[in-house]
Amino acid sequence: AIWMTQSPSLLSASTGDRVTISCRMSQGISSYLAWYQQKPGKAPELLIYAASTLQSGVPSRFSGSGSGTDFTLTISCLQSEDFATYYCQQYYSFPPLFGPGTKVDIK
Amino acid sequence: QVQLQESGPGLVKPSQTLSLTCTVSGGSISSGDYYWSWIRQPPGKGLEWIGYIYYSGSTYYNPSLKSRVTISVDTSKNQFSLKLSSVTAADTAVYYCARLLSYNWFDPWGQGTLVTVSS
Numbered sequence: 001a002i003w004m005t006q007s008p009s010l011l012s013a014s015t016g017d018r019v020t021i022s023c024r025m026s027q028g029i030s031s032y033l034a035w036y037q038q039k040p041g042k043a044p045e046l047l048i049y050a051a052s053t054l055q056s057g058v059p060s061r062f063s064g065s066g067s068g069t070d071f072t073l074t075i076s077c078l079q080s081e082d083f084a085t086y087y088c089q090q091y092y093s094f095p096p097l098f099g100p101g102t103k104v105d106i107k
Numbered sequence: 108q109v110q111l112q113e114s115g116p117g118l119v120k121p122s123q124t125l126s127l128t129c130t131v132s133g134g135s136i137s138s139g140d141y142y143w144s145w146i147r148q149p150p151g152k153g154l155e156w157i158g159y160i161y162y163s164g165s166t167y168y169n170p171s172l173k174s175r176v177t178i179s180v181d182t183s184k185n186q187f188s189l190k191l192s193s194v195t196a197a198d199t200a201v202y203y204c205a206r207l208l209s210y211n212w213f214d215p216w217g218q219g220t221l222v223t224v225s226s
Contacts, residue, residue, distance in 0.1 A: 034212035043203055043216035044154065055214065087154060091211045095169050098154040 002026055002090060006099040012107040019075040021086055021102045028068040029092035035064055035073045038101075039084045047086075048073065078104070109134040111204045111217035119198075119224050125191040129204030129217060136185045137162040142207040143187045145178060147200040148219075155200075159207050160187055194224045 003026035031051035115127035144159035
């Protein structure tokens with residue numbers, strides 16, 4: 001079974017900051033990784049799929065990179081609406097798994 | 108634009124069966140490119156995939172829940188449903204339905220519905 005970790009679990013940042021979130025896999029998954037954003041009381045929303053492809057309508061300040069076991073979600077210039085929890089999800093193998101999440105809050 | 112909406116009881120007694128329905132609008136559940144999924148999130152915790160179904164009725168379940176889960180589809184109503192038997196307090200969660208693109212990513216999601224297991 002694949003294990004997933006995300007770091008940090010909590011990230012305190014300010015508007016305008018560049019933010020980087022890591023997702024690490026216990027085994028290689030090529031580029032079969034998606035990223036989601038979840039705001040309090042809301043459903044998750046797809047940000048990125050195939051590790052680096054931006055979902056339609058997602059602002060360009062979001063970007064994804066990586067392949068194999070190490071992946072990164074970057075927010076280039078944090079906006080107020082970006083304070084949320086971010087999850088990675090692997091779809092390389094069954095069952096689909098979500099990472100434990102990274103909460104980005106206000107510093 | 109496809110939209111999903113969960114419905115069902117918000118309170119279930121321990122040992123009983125949790126039943127939820129997801130209604131799909133703006134698109135056909137019989138589209139061959141998609142699987143229709145259930146995902147849950149206990150309060151304050153992360154996301155757990157429960158299972159998904161193809162319009163033909165083929166199902167795939169999380170091994171950790173497989174013995175208690177049944178997902179079914181009603182193409183005439185553009186709906187799919189979740190049944191989770193023998194529930195305990197550990198099954199208290201927000202339950203989401205979502206569309207899965209060909210074993211890949213989940214998009215879009217329903218707004219979610221909180222189900223509490225309590226006597």
